[in-house]
Amino acid sequence: MQNRNTLRAGPDERGHFGIYGGRFVAETLMPLILSVEQAYALAKTDPTFAAELRYYLTNYVGRPSPLYFAERLTAAFGGAKIYLKREDLNHTGAHKINNCMGQVLLARRMGKKRIIAETGAGQHGVATATVCAQFGLKCVIYMGATDIERQAPNVYRMKLLGAEVKPVVSGAATLKDAMNDAMRDWVAHVDDTYYMIGTVAGPHPYPAMVRDFQAVIGEETRTQIIEAEGRLPDSLVACVGGGSNAMGLFHPFLDDRDVRIFGVEAAGYGIETGKHAASLTGGKPGVLHGNRTYLLQTADGQITEAHSISAGLDYPGIGPEHAWLRDIGRVDYVSITDAQALEAFQLTTRLEGIIPALESSHAIAYAKTVARDFGPNHVMVVSLSGRGDKDVGTVAKALGDKAFGEGDLS
Amino acid sequence: MSRIAQRFAALKAEGRAGLVTFITAGDPDAATGQALLEGLPGAGADLIELGMPFSDPMADGPVIQASSIRALANGASLVRTLEMVRLFRVRDQETPIILMGYYNPIYAHGVPAFCAEAASAGVDGLIIVDLPPEEAEELTVPAHAQGIDFIFLTAPTTDDARLPTVLAGASGFVYYVSIAGITGTASASREAIAAAVERLHRHTSLPIAVGFGLKSAAQVAMVGGLADAAVVGSAIVQTVADGLDAGGRAKPGLVDDVLTFVGSLAAGLRGSTEQD
Numbered sequence: 001m002q003n004r005n006t007l008r009a010g011p012d013e014r015g016h017f018g019i020y021g022g023r024f025v026a027e028t029l030m031p032l033i034l035s036v037e038q039a040y041a042l043a044k045t046d047p048t049f050a051a052e053l054r055y056y057l058t059n060y061v062g063r064p065s066p067l068y069f070a071e072r073l074t075a076a077f078g079g080a081k082i083y084l085k086r087e088d089l090n091h092t093g094a095h096k097i098n099n100c101m102g103q104v105l106l107a108r109r110m111g112k113k114r115i116i117a118e119t120g121a122g123q124h125g126v127a128t129a130t131v132c133a134q135f136g137l138k139c140v141i142y143m144g145a146t147d148i149e150r151q152a153p154n155v156y157r158m159k160l161l162g163a164e165v166k167p168v169v170s171g172a173a174t175l176k177d178a179m180n181d182a183m184r185d186w187v188a189h190v191d192d193t194y195y196m197i198g199t200v201a202g203p204h205p206y207p208a209m210v211r212d213f214q215a216v217i218g219e220e221t222r223t224q225i226i227e228a229e230g231r232l233p234d235s236l237v238a239c240v241g242g243g244s245n246a247m248g249l250f251h252p253f254l255d256d257r258d259v260r261i262f263g264v265e266a267a268g269y270g271i272e273t274g275k276h277a278a279s280l281t282g283g284k285p286g287v288l289h290g291n292r293t294y295l296l297q298t299a300d301g302q303i304t305e306a307h308s309i310s311a312g313l314d315y316p317g318i319g320p321e322h323a324w325l326r327d328i329g330r331v332d333y334v335s336i337t338d339a340q341a342l343e344a345f346q347l348t349t350r351l352e353g354i355i356p357a358l359e360s361s362h363a364i365a366y367a368k369t370v371a372r373d374f375g376p377n378h379v380m381v382v383s384l385s386g387r388g389d390k391d392v393g394t395v396a397k398a399l400g401d402k403a404f405g406e407g408d409l410s
Numbered sequence: 411m412s413r414i415a416q417r418f419a420a421l422k423a424e425g426r427a428g429l430v431t432f433i434t435a436g437d438p439d440a441a442t443g444q445a446l447l448e449g450l451p452g453a454g455a456d457l458i459e460l461g462m463p464f465s466d467p468m469a470d471g472p473v474i475q476a477s478s479i480r481a482l483a484n485g486a487s488l489v490r491t492l493e494m495v496r497l498f499r500v501r502d503q504e505t506p507i508i509l510m511g512y513y514n515p516i517y518a519h520g521v522p523a524f525c526a527e528a529a530s531a532g533v534d535g536l537i538i539v540d541l542p543p544e545e546a547e548e549l550t551v552p553a554h555a556q557g558i559d560f561i562f563l564t565a566p567t568t569d570d571a572r573l574p575t576v577l578a579g580a581s582g583f584v585y586y587v588s589i590a591g592i593t594g595t596a597s598a599s600r601e602a603i604a605a606a607v608e609r610l611h612r613h614t615s616l617p618i619a620v621g622f623g624l625k626s627a628a629q630v631a632m633v634g635g636l637a638d639a640a641v642v643g644s645a646i647v648q649t650v651a652d653g654l655d656a657g658g659r660a661k662p663g664l665v666d667d668v669l670t671f672v673g674s675l676a677a678g679l680r681g682s683t684e685q686d
Contacts, residue, residue: 014544024513024540026469028565028590031572170475171465180468187469188591190567287513287540288466300487301518302465 007254007330010321015204015291018327020320023203025290028187033290036194037205039110044212049105053213056101060134061091063098063216067224067381072351073364077371080235080378083228084354085221087245087385094357094386095217095245096127096198102213103196104131112194114138118182120147120175120241121311121359122154123386124198129163139163142182144173147311154390172305175315179289199242200319203290207319214248221381222252229379235260238383239362240333241277241313243322245385254330263322264366266308267335277306279318280326280333293320309338309394310358312386340365342398345388357386358394413506413534414559414582417457418617418638427634428456429676430619432510432643433668434477435460435494436486437650442660443481446650446668447498451505453669454676457619457639459537462491462511469539471594473644476651480658488515488524492531499532508535508561508582513549522552529556535582537561543576550579559583564610566590566602573613583617583638584610588624594644597623600632607637627678634679642675 010017023033043049057063066089070082087095107115115137119125125141132139141158145167148155158165171177179202186195197206200214218236225233236253238246240263253259268276276282279294286295288303296304296316306316325331336344341358344365348356356364363382374380388395395403411419421428431450436443450458463481467474495507509528516524516538528536536553538546543562550560559582567590568576577584586606588598598606603620610618620633621641633640649671653664 022545023542024545025542026539026565026587027542027563027576028469028567028587030542030544031567031569170472171479176466180466183468184471184592188595190590285517287517289468290540292517295514297514297518299518300489301515302482303514304465 008251010324011204011208015208017321017324019285020292020323021204021207022292023290024287024292025203026187028190029183032186032190033203035110039106040205040209043106043109049109052105053102057098057216061097061101062089064220064224065089067221067228069228070352073348076347076351077368079371079376080367080374080380081376082367082371083225083233083379083381084384085217085249085381087217087383088354088356088360088387092127092130093389094123094127095214095248096124097130098216098248099198099210099213099244100127100131100196104135104137107137107194107196108135110194112192114140114189114193115196116140116142116182116185116193117196117198118142118175118178119198120144120178120314121390122147122151122158123312123390125158125163125165126154126161128196128198129158129161132163133161140185141165142168142178142185144168144175144178146173147175150311151390174305176303183289199244200247200321201242201289201291201293201317207291207321210244211247211251211321214244215251217245217248217383218250218252221249225379225381232256232259233379233381234374235262235378235380237262237264237363237367237380239264239313239359239385240318240322241266241315241359242317243319245383247319247321249381249383250331261331262366263331263333264362265333265335266310266313266362267337268307268309270337271335275307276335277308277313277315278335279316280322281335283316285323288317291320293317293323309341309398310362312357312359313362334366336362336365342395344368345395346403354384355388356384357388358391360385361388412557412559412582413504414457417504417506418583421456421638426680427637428639429454429630429679430457430459430621430639430641431455431646431672432459432461432641433646433650434463434474434481435491436463436481436484437477437647438480438654438658438660439484440486440490442664444494444497445665447494448501449665449669450672451502453672455505455672457506457508459508459510459641459643460491460495462488462509462515464512464515467512469592471592471644473594473648473651477647488519492527492533495533496531506534507532508537509533510537510539512540513538516549521549525552525556525558529558533558535559535561537563537585539563543579546579554581561585563587566606570609577614580614580616583619584614585641586610586618586620586637587622588620589622591622593622595623597625597629600636603633604636627674630675631678640679646672
């Protein structure tokens with residue numbers, strides 16, 4: 001990093017966070033990547049771009065999102081004060097729109113008329129289709145055929161919004177394959193198309209750009225927690241798939257060394273079963289989708305399938321800045337199983353009247369495991385990255401009538 | 411002189427362009443893949459691109475994706491690909507072999523070990539699709555140290571300002587990707603290819619091979635009249651797929667059919683240069 005006194009200066013001019021990140025793409029795409037980088041560098045320092053983005057975040061997305069003191073969860077966990085950063089209250093129900101709003105304004109500045117994106121659970125696809133409808137741009141969403149089946153309501157939402165949803169049948173027909181096909185589309189439509197990547201991964205400048213657009217989460221949290229508690233939090237917790245809500249929350253706090261930071265990966269059926277999506281815990285460094293990062297892979301370097309009950313965490317890689325933060329030890333990456341996430345989903349729903357996304361439920365579940373040890377003087381901010389209405393079907397399938405039992409809510 | 415340089419020098423002496431054929435290593439299975447590889451020079455291939463199977467071939471169209479999946483399902487791996495080359499070299503010391511694929515399997519194997527093993531197996535060059543010049547040094551330096559050429563791709567989107575960056579580390583030959591797209595899809599026009607080759611010749615003295623979208627003997631002949639070599643991949647791999655039974659196993663005659671097709675491509679190429 002250029003400035004050794006801060007952890008927030010990365011990436012370097014070639015898009016590297018330590019050994020991670022970079023631009024591992026076919027030559028056909030390099031000139032496009034460079035033009036996105038150039039356009040973003042200009043936009044970033046342009047006050048009119050910032051003002052335009054601020055306008056839409058306030059009046060369309062509904063920012064700032066509240067920082068809510070979860071009193072009953074705090075009591076149930078028996079220790080740390082739990083604050084929830086309510087990204088579920090954004091328009092479209094998740095943090096994804098923060099990034100899409102930034103990127104669509106950039107695409108417009110670049111004169112692009114056609115937007116493509118990949119989606120797993122459909123949240124990024126819906127957010128992309130939303131901003132495309134808002135600005136009258138053609139929208140094509142790549143989605144694995146398996147995911148299309150699992151996430152039918154989001155597919156219908158995207159179609160209602162005017163997007164074309166292209167089923168991807170290659171590989172395991174999930175998120176990584178959708179990303180492969182989106183990149184194939186981009187190579188073939190270099191002139192008019194903008195690729196709206198949904199997370200802090202992919203070739204430079206995407207990891208840095210998406211982080212910058214999501215950093216509004218952490219910036220607001222800083223102001224809000226000082227207002228509520230008169231000081232910075234003791235810890236931050238967020239779920240990590242690709243890692244955009246986490247990076248958005250974490251980044252403004254990276255230099256506050258007293259703030260402990262936890263990124264929560266999806267352990268699926270358990271790390272030891274091999275059926276998980278925990279790239280940092282169970283993977284090793286490799287190169288895929290334009291960046292070097294931790295990946296789930298075989299000894300031969302073939303990428304393996306991830307598993308998580310949460311479709312949004314079901315990806316065999318992770319953003320390169322997370323890989324770097326792990327290696328330097330600034331962020332602790334931990335993992336939570338499907339079963340633990342389901343329990344947290346129910347607790348939050350029953351105790352707070354908030355149905356959290358299964359993704360976010362991983363973060364809440366981790367808060368539960370450490371809250372008692374941290375004690376009542378500890379202030380913890382948990383990213384509630386999205387609402388869980390989309391997951392009701394999945395939860396019903398996993399729990400059935402057990403979801404309505406009295407359970408142990410203490 | 412490297413095998414690649416020797417081969418292009420020989421082609422120049424013959425006054426014709428070369429045929430570069432692509433197959434995926436271990437497709438559809440190890441034995442059939444080996445037979446195909448060993449049959450290619452006799453069928454008229456001047457250089458061989460051997461695809462290293464990868465689970466996520468982002469620059470490839472459906473035909474080559476499917477071949478990677480077939481090969482991996484039947485036990486293909488980076489180590490086995492190198493073993494194929496080693497076996498091939500027992501009988502053929504002249505035909506250059508260029509490994510083509512993606513970086514992750516090499517990175518997972520360990521770059522220095524891979525370069526040493528590839529050189530000792532008899533590999534002459536590497537084309538790594540997702541290593542643009544900005545990221546390539548970590549592989550080009552150890553590859554060159556082992557005498558392995560690193561062949562860079564140039565595309566219609568690579569403009570004059572960027573070409574010197576791409577060509578700075580290139581050796582062996584330059585691969586021109588004639589369409590902005592993935593393998594085995596659209597085809598470029600004669601005019602577009604002629605203009606691109608002429609542009610490349612202004613920037614480099616290396617031989618120029620043109621690929622992506624070449625499917626027929628006529629297209630190969632056309633490119634042969636313009637560039638130093640024509641590359642055919644998806645069309646050959648499709649004939650492999652056509653030779654499989656419903657269970658995905660090689661039918662008798664698959665190898666002969668593929669080599670006959672390669673022979674027809676080679677004949678088209680030789681025909682074209684005689685007319686020039």
